[in-house]
Amino acid sequence: MSAPQKSFLFRRYISFLKPYRSALLLIILLGILQFTVPLTVPWMTKIMIDEVLPQVEGSSWTLGKVLLILGAVYLFGIIVSFFRQWMTAKMGNAMVRDVRVQLYSHLQKMSQQFYDSRQVGGIISRVLNDVNGAQQLINGGVINLTVDLFLVIFAGFMLFRMDWGLALLALWLLPFYYLTFTNLNVRMRFAWRSVHRQMERISGILVERLSGMKIVQAFNRERAEMERFKQQVNAHYAYAMSANMLSNFLSRFSQTFQDAGGLIIWFAGGTMVLRGKLSIGELIAFQSYLAQLYGPIQRFSEVNMTIQNSLTNVERIFEVLDIDPQIKNKKEAIPFPVCKGDIAFKQVHFTYIMERPEKPAKENVNYSQDIVPKVKPPKRFYWVPPRTKPDLPPVTVEKRKALTNINLTVKSGQVVALVGPSGAGKSTIIHLIARFYDPDEGSITMDGIDIREYDLGDLRSHIAMVLQDNILFSGTVFENIAYGHPNATEAAVYAAAAAANAHEFIEKWDLKYETVIGERGVRLSGGQKQRIAIARALLKDPRILILDEATSALDADSEHLVTEALERLMKNRTTFIIAHRLATVIRADQIIVVDEGTIVQSGKHEQLLAEQGVYRSLYEKQFKAMRPEALLGSL
Numbered sequence: 001m002s003a004p005q006k007s008f009l010f011r012r013y014i015s016f017l018k019p020y021r022s023a024l025l026l027i028i029l030l031g032i033l034q035f036t037v038p039l040t041v042p043w044m045t046k047i048m049i050d051e052v053l054p055q056v057e058g059s060s061w062t063l064g065k066v067l068l069i070l071g072a073v074y075l076f077g078i079i080v081s082f083f084r085q086w087m088t089a090k091m092g093n094a095m096v097r098d099v100r101v102q103l104y105s106h107l108q109k110m111s112q113q114f115y116d117s118r119q120v121g122g123i124i125s126r127v128l129n130d131v132n133g134a135q136q137l138i139n140g141g142v143i144n145l146t147v148d149l150f151l152v153i154f155a156g157f158m159l160f161r162m163d164w165g166l167a168l169l170a171l172w173l174l175p176f177y178y179l180t181f182t183n184l185n186v187r188m189r190f191a192w193r194s195v196h197r198q199m200e201r202i203s204g205i206l207v208e209r210l211s212g213m214k215i216v217q218a219f220n221r222e223r224a225e226m227e228r229f230k231q232q233v234n235a236h237y238a239y240a241m242s243a244n245m246l247s248n249f250l251s252r253f254s255q256t257f258q259d260a261g262g263l264i265i266w267f268a269g270g271t272m273v274l275r276g277k278l279s280i281g282e283l284i285a286f287q288s289y290l291a292q293l294y295g296p297i298q299r300f301s302e303v304n305m306t307i308q309n310s311l312t313n314v315e316r317i318f319e320v321l322d323i324d325p326q327i328k329n330k331k332e333a334i335p336f337p338v339c340k341g342d343i344a345f346k347q348v349h350f351t352y353i354m355e356r357p358e359k360p361a362k363e364n365v366n367y368s369q370d371i372v373p374k375v376k377p378p379k380r381f382y383w384v385p386p387r388t389k390p391d392l393p394p395v396t397v398e399k400r401k402a403l404t405n406i407n408l409t410v411k412s413g414q415v416v417a418l419v420g421p422s423g424a425g426k427s428t429i430i431h432l433i434a435r436f437y438d439p440d441e442g443s444i445t446m447d448g449i450d451i452r453e454y455d456l457g458d459l460r461s462h463i464a465m466v467l468q469d470n471i472l473f474s475g476t477v478f479e480n481i482a483y484g485h486p487n488a489t490e491a492a493v494y495a496a497a498a499a500a501n502a503h504e505f506i507e508k509w510d511l512k513y514e515t516v517i518g519e520r521g522v523r524l525s526g527g528q529k530q531r532i533a534i535a536r537a538l539l540k541d542p543r544i545l546i547l548d549e550a551t552s553a554l555d556a557d558s559e560h561l562v563t564e565a566l567e568r569l570m571k572n573r574t575t576f577i578i579a580h581r582l583a584t585v586i587r588a589d590q591i592i593v594v595d596e597g598t599i600v601q602s603g604k605h606e607q608l609l610a611e612q613g614v615y616r617s618l619y620e621k622q623f624k625a626m627r628p629e630a631l632l633g634s635l
């Protein structure tokens with residue numbers, strides 16, 4: 001734990017407020033103006049009781065006059081409150097919007113390794129729950145504390161001015177309150193960390209299970225999933241209750257000190273009154289200033305729960321913002337506007353690195369990946385509020401070597417078929433080309449220059465991918481095809497769809513290109529999805545094409561249409577294709593046979609078939625079994 005972190009965290013968060021500095025000042029000013037009402041009303045009441053109602057001779061006050069002033073004061077209070085609340089909401093929401101934008105923009109820069117190690121739901125929980133929680137720091141009465149601080153200073157000053165001996169007597173309990181606060185608060189903060197981490201786990205499982213509901217239902221796992229969910233939310237409940245309990249204790253301690261302070265003053269001040277050393281009026285005034293001093297302290301104890309809760313949300317936002325994207329532009333990145341399409345791998349080695357939540361140190365029989373272990377502060381007495389940097393949940397790092405010494409030279413316009421058994425490393429090779437990961441050793445060059453030297457955006461602008469499980473987003477077919485090229489003309493989109501053999505089936509739909517597809521719309525068949533993905537890639541018109549051929553068999557017609565579309569797409573581009581069909585393999589300029597992370601053979605079909613190697617056995621087991629009509633159709 002490093003010392004300056006807590007204030008640093010708060011200061012960093014507050015820095016999001018910078019653009020709204022003047023609004024914040026105005027809110028505080030309006031807060032001070034709001035005091036006009038509680039200050040004026042008792043005074044007007046006194047005038048009413050002492051002068052108006054007894055109809056004191058010579059008084060210039062009349063009932064109408066007093067009511068008019070009171071009415072004006074109330075109206076002023078209403079207007080000030082309205083604007084204050086409006087400004088607070090405006091500032092809070094604007095700030096939350098800015099934090100979310102920054103977080104999302106950062107998430108888009110994160111490398112695949114970041115996503116490999118995390119559940120999508122967990123990340124969503126940071127962008128939604130934690131940012132919402134962080135907003136409470138602004139909304140939850142925290143701004144009022146600034147105003148309250150003025151009140152405390154004013155009341156403290158008045159108490160000491162009236163009778164410093166009595167003031168000391170009233171306030172000697174405050175250091176005890178401070179120490180209670182310091183020690184309970186750190187526990188509360190840790191308790192909130194457990195709450196938020198558990199929420200992240202819930203969110204992770206929830207998103208996974210909701211998107212895989214078909215499997216849950218098909219395997220009759222509803223009851224078991226319900227149990228798991230209940231355990232998760234029960235753990236969340238228990239952590240939230242313990243955070244609330246600590247906060248409750250703290251508030252009650254503050255109340256106890258306040259009541260005790262009042263009692264002490266009644267006793268000491270009362271004795272002084274009895275002995276004639278203090279007037280009754282002075283004692284009453286002293287008590288009311290004391291109440292003004294304790295009031296904000298009590299309010300702070302109540303708001304503190306929100307503050308600690310929100311600060312742990314803020315921590316979690318910065319946890320993400322502080323992760324440096326691993327794949328990023330070099331400072332002097334080379335622009336790469338035109339790409340020829342020559343690619344070479346030189347002695348490339350690659351290892352996947354995965355971070356997994358670590359099991360608690362003590363072997364806990366009840367340990368489950370669904371429930372985060374409770375986090376607690378180190379057991380000791382705290383004289384000052386500790387500035388804790390949140391300990392990140394412990395992780396174990398798993399490494400899996402996926403590629404060893406890959407050497408490969410591909411000339412512009414060539415088609416390279418990657419073949420090999422499952423898990424051999426074919427997908428890993430194509431991921432490296434698009435810089436989803438960087439090699440541990442060796443280099444990948446494009447047009448003779450290491451791809452890490454290029455501007456990442458420029459590099460990826462030359463690459464298009466059509467994968468097995470093509471992701472289409474909620475939106476119209478048109479938007480999906482034009483995803484990489486949002487300004488594409490209608491004619492260009494239609495042409496891409498036609499070349500991808502998709503135009504015909506799209507035209508059959510009532511809304512044609514305006515049909516909504518994806519999660520909220522029409523579900524597409526495997527073949528249709530692929531053809532739309534091909535159209536999307538065609539429209540991008542890339543120099544380099546990365547294809548992962550579908551393993552799942554399409555019916556003969558669809559397969560023919562997809563193959564035809566792919567061939568149009570591959571024309572005049574450097575293509576890497578993870579091939580599962582003999583037709584593709586035979587046509588390739590180079591066949592690369594990958595096995596256990598290394599290239600074991602390379603060459604043309606006949607040449608490889610003649611060798612006694614992995615290719616031959618793959619051919620025997622996989623390719624030969626292909627339907628002859630599909631093969632003929634695509635040749």
Ligand SMILES: Nc1ncnc2c1ncn2[C@@H]1O[C@H](COP(=O)(O)OP(=O)(O)OP(=O)(O)O)[C@@H](O)[C@H]1O
Binds near residue numbers: 401422426429
């Ligand atoms: N994101 C990842 N994190 C960790 N390990 C991974 C990751 N992706 C793949 N691997 C591992 O790397 C190895 C190579 O996987 P890869 O996906 O490249 O194989 P593949 O040849 O494409 O297999 P398939 O034909 O079954 O898709 C495998 O052992 C796999 O378990």
